[in-house]
Amino acid sequence: MLPFVIGVCAVLVGVVKSSHYGIQHHPPSPHSAVEAPPLPHAPFSAPIVSRTSRRASKTHALHSLRAGKSYTVPVVGADYDYEYLTNITIGGQSFLVIVDTGSSDTWLAQKGFSCFNLTGAPEPTSTCAFGSDGFDTKLSKSFQWYPNTTFALEYGDGESLTGSAAFETVSIDGLTVKDQEIGVVSKASWVGDGINTGLLGLAYPWLTSITNSQGRKLQYNPFFFNAVKQKQVSSYFSLALNRGTANGMRSPGIDPHLGYLAFGGIAQVPVTSNRVTVPIQGYSIATRAPTSSRHPTYFYYTVDVQEYVFPNSSGVATASNSTIIDSGTTLNLVPTEVARAYNAAFNATWRSGSYYVDCKAEAPPFAVVLRGKTFTIDPRDQVVYAGTDENGDAVCMSGTQDGGPQTMGSVFILGDVFLHNVVTTFDIQRNQITFTQRKYY
Numbered sequence: 001m002l003p004f005v006i007g008v009c010a011v012l013v014g015v016v017k018s019s020h021y022g023i024q025h026h027p028p029s030p031h032s033a034v035e036a037p038p039l040p041h042a043p044f045s046a047p048i049v050s051r052t053s054r055r056a057s058k059t060h061a062l063h064s065l066r067a068g069k070s071y072t073v074p075v076v077g078a079d080y081d082y083e084y085l086t087n088i089t090i091g092g093q094s095f096l097v098i099v100d101t102g103s104s105d106t107w108l109a110q111k112g113f114s115c116f117n118l119t120g121a122p123e124p125t126s127t128c129a130f131g132s133d134g135f136d137t138k139l140s141k142s143f144q145w146y147p148n149t150t151f152a153l154e155y156g157d158g159e160s161l162t163g164s165a166a167f168e169t170v171s172i173d174g175l176t177v178k179d180q181e182i183g184v185v186s187k188a189s190w191v192g193d194g195i196n197t198g199l200l201g202l203a204y205p206w207l208t209s210i211t212n213s214q215g216r217k218l219q220y221n222p223f224f225f226n227a228v229k230q231k232q233v234s235s236y237f238s239l240a241l242n243r244g245t246a247n248g249m250r251s252p253g254i255d256p257h258l259g260y261l262a263f264g265g266i267a268q269v270p271v272t273s274n275r276v277t278v279p280i281q282g283y284s285i286a287t288r289a290p291t292s293s294r295h296p297t298y299f300y301y302t303v304d305v306q307e308y309v310f311p312n313s314s315g316v317a318t319a320s321n322s323t324i325i326d327s328g329t330t331l332n333l334v335p336t337e338v339a340r341a342y343n344a345a346f347n348a349t350w351r352s353g354s355y356y357v358d359c360k361a362e363a364p365p366f367a368v369v370l371r372g373k374t375f376t377i378d379p380r381d382q383v384v385y386a387g388t389d390e391n392g393d394a395v396c397m398s399g400t401q402d403g404g405p406q407t408m409g410s411v412f413i414l415g416d417v418f419l420h421n422v423v424t425t426f427d428i429q430r431n432q433i434t435f436t437q438r439k440y441y
């Protein structure tokens, strides 16, 4: 999910936002194959306990939202009904939250929150469909309000969250950060999944969403940045996101074996020797343009894709610089020409701004080249179940969708469809990402 303005959102909005800022590509370093050093094993490893299927109503809302947009990035649609969750403990209370490398705040719905629909009319709290009654600040011994501040996030589809900011003790699988800024959401316009109660944001501090009473942003260190700063853990976190089973994808509820979020090293799943380390693109805060200066600002986990490889790709310009690695987005959002050529090989049909495929289709091969190394995507990941139609028949989308034209300032997304195939290890000190191809599973 990507933040809107300074918020969290599913997908597209971030693209629009970045374009608005006129982010342009500046190469951080030449494209050449580099040997990545071995990564340390992670001392902390939280299971990804669940991927949940979003409600059908949301699916339809998302699809209609995407129609006719020139930037087809499915903002909230980008969730495309699946999210990876992990168990987090805040102030002694445990919740399942969305694991999101595309935003930076960690927030929970507060007990007693008010729910609104997407146009702001009050609704019963059940409409927001959080997975619990919410965080009870009164039961926490470590809770402290962050005085005279506001927490506010906005999503591209109209979802929004507002409330207060606080300092809390946050822990995941034994990795504990004290005095962590969190968002405590008292008003939510949210279409939840009945399972998650909030979100864990893993991206850079610049994207955080706390403001003071004058409306000035008070940037802070997100959870993992504080964990590193407090010397709890080395500067790596790593994600291994399993593709769900067919049943897990089609039924709501908890699917318990969906991989790992590891801190301090690489997530331990079987991997091949194919790996590469690429720089994260830094930007100039003044111009919002990419820069190779020594002290750039980092926003998202943005990398350069050297090439996409698929049947007939040789005639297509497939480089896609400024591509965000986003666990909070299900689909890949690639340049228009890439999506068009790949989906032609897939016999996909284009409807309301998205490519749809036969649920039984055998996806053509698709690979992502990063700094000279080729990472394949399993064909199973390219057929994404998206709900049922009026007749109750399964509807599937292509895993690789149109993310808009390749122009100055455009940004694209590699989502879970890609991330199922690699272990992705983020190094927030060296500002680089190591991709390691997983063994077949």
Ligand SMILES: *[C@@H]1O[C@H](CO)[C@@H](O)[C@H](O)[C@H]1NC(C)=O
Residues within 6 Å of the ligand: 025, 026, 027, 028, 029, 030, 031, 304, 319, 320, 321, 406
């Ligand atoms: C992407 O960046 C590389 C250098 O890192 C450059 O050679 C290439 O032209 C860029 N591609 C696009 C589509 O901007």
Ligand SMILES: *[C@@H]1O[C@H](CO)[C@@H](O)[C@H](O)[C@H]1NC(C)=O
Residues within 6 Å of the ligand: 087, 088, 094, 095, 096
């Ligand atoms: C999260 O973990 C805690 C501690 O292990 C456990 O008590 C709790 O039931 C888990 N919560 C969820 C929602 O899975």
Ligand SMILES: *[C@@H]1O[C@H](CO)[C@@H](O)[C@H](O)[C@H]1NC(C)=O
Residues within 6 Å of the ligand: 117, 118, 119, 120, 121
């Ligand atoms: C929100 O509720 C109001 C009042 O019931 C209704 O008019 C409006 O259409 C609803 N909006 C959405 C997006 O459901």
Ligand SMILES: *[C@@H]1O[C@H](CO)[C@@H](O)[C@H](O)[C@H]1NC(C)=O
Residues within 6 Å of the ligand: 147, 148
């Ligand atoms: C918060 O704002 C109130 C009213 O403006 C002020 O009296 C108080 O000192 C402020 N608190 C802090 C900690 O800044």
Ligand SMILES: *[C@@H]1O[C@H](CO)[C@@H](O)[C@H](O)[C@H]1NC(C)=O
Residues within 6 Å of the ligand: 311, 312, 344, 345, 346
């Ligand atoms: C490749 O392109 C050629 C010429 O445009 C076309 O005839 C052929 O069907 C394409 N192959 C695939 C797999 O899309």
Ligand SMILES: *[C@@H]1O[C@H](CO)[C@@H](O)[C@H](O)[C@H]1NC(C)=O
Residues within 6 Å of the ligand: 345, 346, 347, 361, 362, 363, 364
């Ligand atoms: C697409 O359609 C062509 C012609 O019917 C067929 O040969 C090919 O196998 C189909 N490809 C996929 C991925 O379904």
